[in-house]
Amino acid sequence: MHNSTRRRRLRPFTTVVIAIAAAFIAVPASAQQDMQALYENMQAVFGLELGGRPDWDTVDVTIHHVAGSVYQIRGEGGNLGMSVGDDGIILIDDQFAPLSEKIMAAIRSVSDAPIRFLINTHVHDDHVGGNANFAAMGATIFAHDRVRVRMMQGIRGNPPSPPEAWPVVTFSDPISLHFNGEEIRVFPVPPAHTDGDIYVHFTGSNVLHLGDAFRTTGYPNIDTGNGGTLQGTLDALQIAIDLAGPETLLIPGHGVVSRRDAAIELRDITIEVTDRLRPLVAQGMSFEDVVAGRPTADLDPRWGRRLDRFLPAIYLALTNGD
Numbered sequence: 001m002h003n004s005t006r007r008r009r010l011r012p013f014t015t016v017v018i019a020i021a022a023a024f025i026a027v028p029a030s031a032q033q034d035m036q037a038l039y040e041n042m043q044a045v046f047g048l049e050l051g052g053r054p055d056w057d058t059v060d061v062t063i064h065h066v067a068g069s070v071y072q073i074r075g076e077g078g079n080l081g082m083s084v085g086d087d088g089i090i091l092i093d094d095q096f097a098p099l100s101e102k103i104m105a106a107i108r109s110v111s112d113a114p115i116r117f118l119i120n121t122h123v124h125d126d127h128v129g130g131n132a133n134f135a136a137m138g139a140t141i142f143a144h145d146r147v148r149v150r151m152m153q154g155i156r157g158n159p160p161s162p163p164e165a166w167p168v169v170t171f172s173d174p175i176s177l178h179f180n181g182e183e184i185r186v187f188p189v190p191p192a193h194t195d196g197d198i199y200v201h202f203t204g205s206n207v208l209h210l211g212d213a214f215r216t217t218g219y220p221n222i223d224t225g226n227g228g229t230l231q232g233t234l235d236a237l238q239i240a241i242d243l244a245g246p247e248t249l250l251i252p253g254h255g256v257v258s259r260r261d262a263a264i265e266l267r268d269i270t271i272e273v274t275d276r277l278r279p280l281v282a283q284g285m286s287f288e289d290v291v292a293g294r295p296t297a298d299l300d301p302r303w304g305r306r307l308d309r310f311l312p313a314i315y316l317a318l319t320n321g322d
């Protein structure tokens, strides 16, 4: 989940960190090497996956022109992208099912064209939750092979998504859509946020939609439970940095439309935290002790959201010798 509204309701960060440290003291020694358990424990402490959904009626869905044929739609959950023009509409992600009507109203405020294709950037339900609704309106859903596999299995212990929500066209190699006067390149990146991450490059409009591999709201969110990795995060950010020119606009999965320097900053903070943890892991320090030492205390006020996924992912990568 990436719900900023709920995040703002969390306790002050210092308290959360102390609570995390306290929670790990209770972790049995036999479980201390189980990174998945640590990860889930941190999630539980943060309460990020346990909170209820927002009141959908109060969610404000807004649409914003980005550049060329590309728009961004904001509501609750991941940022949507949209290509609008003579060929119709391509939608990138769709947030949660209860928001589909509001999203359609926002779309209809700029275009009456049909939604021909819907591209999922990854499997999380704040990005694919409206799939069945948009499929029912005639959109053909595209996604990475792994997104369909995970939706068919269900993620995080949840039941499978309904078949109507499953992507129809799946891929693990780059594809191009020639649409609204430009080539829209859609391509997988190394497993970063999840193992089904893709980027969407609107080559004529000079816009990249990067899904949750890029965010401006905090540390990278590395969902190891769904195949995300530290190295993939660094590699995926580098791909965006190399692809973007100085004027290219980057739509993040969460946060604000940015330029290349924001991706560079996120890559660099990831390297910085990794460099801080490396000697601690080399000393054989347990994850609990790493967390208790607050190695990122000076950075957390700016970057600390999703620390529950960031630190375990880095610790896991370093203990694996990555």
Ligand SMILES: [Zn+2]
Pocket (backbone or CB within 6 Å): 002, 122, 124, 127, 193, 212, 253
């Ligand atoms: Zn996500």
